[in-house]
Amino acid sequence: MAINRFLALTAAVLLATNVIVAQGGESFKGRLTSLPVDAVIAPTMTGSGSASATLQGTTLTITGEFKDLNSPATIAHVHRAPRGMRGPVAFPLTVTKAGAGTFEGKLTLSAAQIADLKKGWYYIQIHTEKNAEGQLRGWLLQ
Amino acid sequence: MRRSLSCLALASAAVAVVNMIGTAQQPATATFGEDQATRGRQTYDQRCAECHVADLKGGSGPALVGSSFLSGWGMRTAQELFVFVKGSMPPGAEGSLSDDVYLDIVSYVLQANGHAAGAQPLRADSTLVLGAAGGGGVRAAAASGQAAVSPAAPQRDQDVPIAGAVGPVALLGKQVTNYTPVTNQMLQNPPPGEWLSWRRTLDGQGYSPLNQITRDNVSNLRMAWAWSMAEGGAQMTPLIHDGVLFLTAPGNVIQALDAKTGNIIWEYKRTFASGSRGGRGPTRTIALYGDKVYMTTSDAAVVAIDARTGRLVWETQKADPSKGFTHSGGPIIANGVVVSGIQGCARFTKEGCFVTGHDAETGKELWRTSTIAVPPDPNNESWGKVPPGVRGGTDMWIPGSYDPQLNLFYIGTAQAKPWVPVSRGTTAFDAVLYSNSTLALDPKTGKMNWHFQHVPGESLDLDTVFERVLVDIGDQKVLFTVGKDGLLWKLDRRTGAFLGVKETVYQNIFDLVDDKTGKLRYRADIIEAKVGDWIPACPGYYGGHNWFASAYSPETSALVVPLNQHCLEMKPRKVDLVEGAGSGTGGDVRFFEMPGTEGNFGRLSAFDVRTLQQLWTHEQHASFSTGALTTAGGLVFIGDVDRHFKAFDVRTGKVLWQVRLGTSALGFPITYTIDGKQYVAVPTGTGAFPNIRRLLSPDVYAPIPGSGLYVFELPGR
Numbered sequence: 001m002a003i004n005r006f007l008a009l010t011a012a013v014l015l016a017t018n019v020i021v022a023q024g025g026e027s028f029k030g031r032l033t034s035l036p037v038d039a040v041i042a043p044t045m046t047g048s049g050s051a052s053a054t055l056q057g058t059t060l061t062i063t064g065e066f067k068d069l070n071s072p073a074t075i076a077h078v079h080r081a082p083r084g085m086r087g088p089v090a091f092p093l094t095v096t097k098a099g100a101g102t103f104e105g106k107l108t109l110s111a112a113q114i115a116d117l118k119k120g121w122y123y124i125q126i127h128t129e130k131n132a133e134g135q136l137r138g139w140l141l142q
Numbered sequence: 143m144r145r146s147l148s149c150l151a152l153a154s155a156a157v158a159v160v161n162m163i164g165t166a167q168q169p170a171t172a173t174f175g176e177d178q179a180t181r182g183r184q185t186y187d188q189r190c191a192e193c194h195v196a197d198l199k200g201g202s203g204p205a206l207v208g209s210s211f212l213s214g215w216g217m218r219t220a221q222e223l224f225v226f227v228k229g230s231m232p233p234g235a236e237g238s239l240s241d242d243v244y245l246d247i248v249s250y251v252l253q254a255n256g257h258a259a260g261a262q263p264l265r266a267d268s269t270l271v272l273g274a275a276g277g278g279g280v281r282a283a284a285a286s287g288q289a290a291v292s293p294a295a296p297q298r299d300q301d302v303p304i305a306g307a308v309g310p311v312a313l314l315g316k317q318v319t320n321y322t323p324v325t326n327q328m329l330q331n332p333p334p335g336e337w338l339s340w341r342r343t344l345d346g347q348g349y350s351p352l353n354q355i356t357r358d359n360v361s362n363l364r365m366a367w368a369w370s371m372a373e374g375g376a377q378m379t380p381l382i383h384d385g386v387l388f389l390t391a392p393g394n395v396i397q398a399l400d401a402k403t404g405n406i407i408w409e410y411k412r413t414f415a416s417g418s419r420g421g422r423g424p425t426r427t428i429a430l431y432g433d434k435v436y437m438t439t440s441d442a443a444v445v446a447i448d449a450r451t452g453r454l455v456w457e458t459q460k461a462d463p464s465k466g467f468t469h470s471g472g473p474i475i476a477n478g479v480v481v482s483g484i485q486g487c488a489r490f491t492k493e494g495c496f497v498t499g500h501d502a503e504t505g506k507e508l509w510r511t512s513t514i515a516v517p518p519d520p521n522n523e524s525w526g527k528v529p530p531g532v533r534g535g536t537d538m539w540i541p542g543s544y545d546p547q548l549n550l551f552y553i554g555t556a557q558a559k560p561w562v563p564v565s566r567g568t569t570a571f572d573a574v575l576y577s578n579s580t581l582a583l584d585p586k587t588g589k590m591n592w593h594f595q596h597v598p599g600e601s602l603d604l605d606t607v608f609e610r611v612l613v614d615i616g617d618q619k620v621l622f623t624v625g626k627d628g629l630l631w632k633l634d635r636r637t638g639a640f641l642g643v644k645e646t647v648y649q650n651i652f653d654l655v656d657d658k659t660g661k662l663r664y665r666a667d668i669i670e671a672k673v674g675d676w677i678p679a680c681p682g683y684y685g686g687h688n689w690f691a692s693a694y695s696p697e698t699s700a701l702v703v704p705l706n707q708h709c710l711e712m713k714p715r716k717v718d719l720v721e722g723a724g725s726g727t728g729g730d731v732r733f734f735e736m737p738g739t740e741g742n743f744g745r746l747s748a749f750d751v752r753t754l755q756q757l758w759t760h761e762q763h764a765s766f767s768t769g770a771l772t773t774a775g776g777l778v779f780i781g782d783v784d785r786h787f788k789a790f791d792v793r794t795g796k797v798l799w800q801v802r803l804g805t806s807a808l809g810f811p812i813t814y815t816i817d818g819k820q821y822v823a824v825p826t827g828t829g830a831f832p833n834i835r836r837l838l839s840p841d842v843y844a845p846i847p848g849s850g851l852y853v854f855e856l857p858g859r
Binding site: 038 | 738
């Protein structure tokens, strides 16, 4: 019947519109592992973590978790550098000050920063009491 | 932050020294015992001198005395050295010795660095600062009682016992019967069921035309027999001829087995000169020619063994092993000449580094070609301000390839040493020929027909030294090689002309890789690296690519390349530029996971040889630790450090079969036939990627004993 077909079509259009609106973000993931270690340092640089981030417009929402640190986390940041390099702090994050916990941040990015993000130039770094220069880090990658 | 911690360490060291002077009794943790140092020296000579050399000045392993050692370790304590040595040595068997033995070794190192023994023994918590004795670098003055090793007539001990050595094989009195002498023709075109040289054929392809084992039946493979070898990692290649399987075991041992049953026929064990190291390291291949088996030894000699009886026929010393010279690769028979490169060229010696050709019948050295450019070679200028005699490196530790039509022998050279230009006195703009190059030599004369340098002035221990795979693409005669940096190179093997380059893994070392010209440009901070700077590098010095050789698949025109993914930060050290100095490394290193790899340290990729396009790639947590083997059955065989031996579909990279071995796979798998039945064999051993496993993926555990050979077959017939 024509009316049923019309309703079905409308429902399909509405559904599609909802899907498009919900899909506005781009996703990124990060795997947090220890900073460079040798046989002496490795036992003092323990732990792992993961991060996920969604970019909606100019807002980057980051959430993540970490565990098994050998001393409590103190601060966490987003740093800017190509994969494998060390770079300066770009944004602050909040972090649980313990050996395991979560971190998060909601950041507003400029166009240049969005370009850097898509190039894979941002990494999350967690600093701890015993490793003030950094203990875990992971690049945000698509 | 780092600087203030160092100041703190220095201050506390100064306080410790003052305390030692000011009080009658020495603090319990600030000394070592004479007996520890004496035992430590014995252990060192047996277990450590192989890499660090008898005078502790370093060779393939870093120096443990002098400014090169103290510039990195001078501010650190004996406790840190104990933790480090226990955690990382010996390679392949880290932490396997008792704490007392490690303390003995550290005591010996302290003594060699000028510390005096005291009343109290060294303990694991010692705060003694390594550099606090004011340097040193002179080997302990105790009478050595060792004969000087000279190339002319070394004294011979009785066999140095090696744990796990085979018993009295000679009592079996067996020999090989019906052995057909191997000819140049046979080496160029081996019977399909035989494996006559390192990569089966002299073109280095690692490919077998056997197709009894296929994609459809490979999942039925079962073990036919296994063979245990001495502890260590020979990284070896079994060779097959006339039903005999020839292999090398740690300690420069050659064994001949019945290739069908695994029964032993004969064994040869190299006897090392008094005071020389025992050589538990790799012997990646031997060579077959005529009625002899040829080996290059860890004490810098070439030997020829009777293939029927295992008796020594001739031996020729190439260089003085006490200066660091050694072999781990193996010879290739090119146009009837035994051609091999030498290794252990880290020291600054007048011999430098070189390729040799020896007469297969008599062992006479026919020619020697220097791989360090020295006058009158105009390429001598590429070493900048560093004069001949204090130039190190260009080692060759992987066998070469041979093209009989062009009569050219191809081999790769490693980097100049020490690794970082500022340590060796050159700049990043001094090319330092012929490091990190492909050399094309006439095997009869040693004359260098052409050279192509892949990485001028290489800085980060990233050799381009590995297999040279020769492939004909239509009329084109090409040569492929992949360096530790992961760059896959394609050259015209007639002329050395550049044809193409491709990145196989993420790399951040070069900020420019020109695929039209092959020109590379280092990242600016690498060019400007100073002693004391930490320099990041992806990939790190395990590669990228490493000795785990690639293989060619003619059916799919694909080069299948084992790869590794990890990163590191390296800090250059100061190295004295005097003769006899120099050491392999000259840098401190810390490791980390390569971003974006999700903890997948192992990777296997296939590249179209025509376009260099990646056809497929397979990543996994455990590193691959053998060469690749391709077959006409459509398979790629390869093993990993997590004790797997796997078969992949060469078209897709899908895993079709795998089995779990006793320890890490290690070496070069082969396939062969006996009485019409096809077998696949893979060696095992320890020592691959120790730092990646221990520091970055301790869940990948490889038992230390377990060096051996596993042979697989299909059921039936």
